[in-house]
Amino acid sequence: MSGPNLRRLAAGLTLALACSGTAHAAVATYTPGDQNDPRVRAARFLGEDKRHLSALTELLKIQEDAPTPSAAQYPWLLADNYLSFGLRERADVIYQGMGSSTADPLQFDRAQLKLAQFEYTRGYLPEARATLLKLRENLPKELLVEWQDLSARVLMAMGKDADAIDVLTAPKNGSDQTEYTRYNLAIALLRDGRTEQGRTLLEKVGKLDPTDRDSLALMDRANMTLGWNFLQSQQGAAAKPLLRKVRVEGPYSNRALLGLGWAELTIDGERARRDNVDDGSTGAKSPFASFSTLGVLLRRGLVDDPAPLRSFRRIAGSSDKEEALKAALPAWLILIDRDPQDPAVQEAWLAVPYSLDQIGAHEQARTFYEQAVERLEIARKRTDLAVEALKTNRMVETIVKRDLDAESGWNWELKDLPDAPETYYLQTLLAEHRFAEALKNYRDVRLLARNLDAWDRRLADMEKAYNTAERASVDPRVLFARASEGRELASGPIAITLALDAHLAEPGRYGAPLAPAAPVRPQLRLAPLPSSGDFFGTFERIGDLRKRLANLRPNLAKAGDQQGRYLQQLGTKELKAQKDQIEKYLVEARFALARLYDRQPTANDPDEYEIKK
Template identity: 55%
Template sequence: MKRLFPLAAFAALLPLAASAVEIYKEGSADDPQVRLSRYLDNDKRHFSALVELRQLAGGTDPLKMPLEFQWRTADNYLGFGMRDRAEAIYRSVAASGGNAKDVARAQLRLCEFDFQRGYNAEARATLYRIREKLAPELIPDWQDLLARVLMAEGRYGEAADVLLKEDNASKQSPFTRYNLGIALLNDGRTAQGQTVLDRVGTLRPGNEEDLALRDRANLTLGWHFLQTQQGGTAKPVLSRVRVDGPFSNRALLGLGWAELAPQGSRIQKSETPDDKAPESRAYTSFSTLGVLIRPGYLDRDVFDRAGMRSFRLRSGDPDTEAALRRALVAWVELISRDPMDPAVQEAWLAIPYTLDQLGAHTQALQYYEKAVEVLETSRERMNAAMASIKQGRMVETIVRRDLDSEAGWDWKLRDLPDAPETYFLQSLLAEHRFQEALKNYRDLRMMSRNLETWRSRLDGIERGYLTTEKAPGNADELVRRALRDTELPYAGTKATLRLDTHLAVPGRYAAKTAPAAPHLPPLALAAPPARFNGPYERTLALKARVGNLREQLGVAGGAQAQLLQDMATQELEGQRKQIERYLIEARFALARLYDRQQKGELGRD
């Protein structure tokens, strides 16, 4: 016997089934196209994400779509560098009751965009305006960004006060602490700035970025001590820099000059009020420059490598001789590195100068001659780099690898191409002004390639329309198709007839009947259309529009490429002038040594 399902139980399950059904709402967080745009956004494909969102909205104003749609649209507009459109949507979201914390994060991103694009006044005004509405966890990011904006404007005192005011040093990143040290030094609060930089320079690194920051802090602090004639204090600080790193060459140069500078005094105890506990000073396993100047850590005598065994001091001061020899240790190591580095070029001048002071005049002459040769080669390479830039290859080579990337403002230069000018532009490539112009150029190139693809597709459609042979149209078939889709006015009407027995017998009517007047329907031929808008005509219109856009992008791309070329040329011109100054110094020093040798003032080595 079959058991029937109870009706009451079935009725109880109906609400559960209804709740399990997802109700589709266009533009909501669960909309498939919105979810696709989120995926594309996370993949840094902002342009494609915007295309999906614009297709979803159709002709609807984005500000009238659901909040999730507006968030996704604004984030991708900003990611692609379209700041003004993103800001308008963010304001709409804030006015319609969007999450306050998310709105604050969006405003910080807008300020970061303004700062990187050089709109410092706008970024500063916005940051001050949103301060009171920020959540506590966003304060460190706000401090860091505002401090960088103020430092870019040269307002170091205000930047330091911003970073010290909240009394939240433990929540600030090492990069923020480094900026604090720089701001304090430039504001004249020397003791506090030195202490902050010293603690950043002794932090326990957790990754490659921390190592680079640690080296930079030590390099900055060490050269600060050199400039204030405190060589003894500079030496241990510079010795903490890694042997192989982005700042090692400059640190080696400073180590040599620190031996010859007045020794000064050591770093004093911390005077920074907001530092609660000292950082760990434990050394890690990587080598530092201190290894190069500590006895017993060299494979062989550095003076053997340099061909410098015996020297004769003119002054006879053993302390001076020892200091000069220690300076040579760092500089001899430095000249074995890339001669295009300005620090290496300066070392080529410092070594013969030191040898001359030690009384090794013949070797000083040899090193000055070698320095002239190295500097001449460097100048030739610099000229080749400038020629490469003027030919327009530099910018295209840099962006070639990521030419189709849609990252927009989020795009980062991942590596440098192997080109003559690349090495000389490392410092320029790290600056916001060059990076942002490079992003603009790369985006213009990407959109140009996109339009080129569409132009090729439209050309294919046009060729297919012109070359395909079509049979002439059949009028009867066209009428048949029209009637097939047309409903007759009396279709389905049924006429019912019945016999009426009450009517009289019809009489006779002999008069002649006049024909009824013909009824002519009020029809007239329609005028031919002024312009037929079929597939072929629409293709031609789109081609014209694509051609116009390509021309505009070409003009904008050329202007942006010229801007990048001008910045690179200006940078290389400054470096070439520095090389020429070094050449002049080397030649004058060489001429003076030859003159003294002719006069017999040098004696025998």
């Protein structure tokens, strides 16, 4: 507030107070850094409000007048906010310091779980595993399920599927685990070669009672994964009912529809076998009732990629080929007009003419192949454009601009997608930890850079105000009053003693002239000028801060550029993989077209296939 305002306030104050009849505030005291310190309590609010940068700044400021704050919450608040703002190393040091001394071991264990979760999502897998192993030693019962879930995910990310299975099954508490954990266990079992156990578990997850959108999606994913697993083992009959259970509209519907078509063309395969995993879960004896068990191995097939969710290629299939082809077509015909960038849809563009060709509807097959080529060319061009757009960093910038001032750091979440075309092709990548975490770091760096830009302007103004005397100087009496307020006198009461002096004249009787005294000349000597390092006031601090800022800003800008480039690399790699797949399909479509063009029509060609959509 400016000087004139202050004076105006003072002038009006007497009148205002006389008229108000207002009460006085109650007074309480705190010790700087204790639990009542308003700054500690403010940091609590800021942390809860996910304003971690502000919370940390507030907490660090407290150390200025309370180097070791006494509030029991203080180190927790500091470490939690450090971790939430992505400063893992700082948080870890504080947590370790509290490990042996904390009065609340459960709070410490929860913090360790959060630390491990951070390490896992950021990609510090060995560190996450070490944190979890240390935590295991005295793990409280209430955290076991959470610990198991996270440990299994870390181990699976490290490719240690057998260890993940042990972690999830050894305590025999399968009934306590979430359906997400059960799904992960199923995947670990499949990857570890314990196929029957993995399939049995996936089947159970696929039959869960959905309560919300997330559990519906999980159910779909389990059925889709299991269906494709059967498909890849050439067990088409077992795959079909599972793929049919996946919702027609949903995140996994396209893969399911594609698989459903292939399942019609695939041999029924051997009977599905069940094998429960011994993990203490209830209902382990339920039969494998929903699987088709026709179990007749008719012809051998080939899977060109062992991983789930990848392309499937049938080279041999059902005994009644024409019927099977006709049965496969409806699912694929639904699929071909869906998302043109989805590999499942692109595969259906080829699968439809392939089937038509096989059942003899060659003209229709040619038309669909031509359509496929046209669509694939467009998809390839779109992908090229997306790669170019990615280089401008528009997508990342659009995402960042949405929550420009959010200080949520590691807790930040992408709530919706920006309206940039390239975003559309990168949906899956955006959902992955490696991209999401890199994006969070990019956001944080941008936030700090803007923060420093603001400080640069503010400090320049403050310095200018000092140099140009824009700022009114403080009345020295105010400074003296502030310095002496509340100061107690150092000395005690003055002791006065009286002594008799016979040589003194009575007051007024002494008339002799005074002997001239030597003039008193105080010995003055100029003190040496204080060196500039001796005084470090606000002005000097501002100068120092500006120097620090000059070093920090370019480094931060460089880190932001590097992080931005890393995000671009991730996106470009993903788009390149999509383009490679499109080109592969294009080659196949053109080859099939050439074959159809070369083919001479025969009298035996059947009527056209009636396409119903």
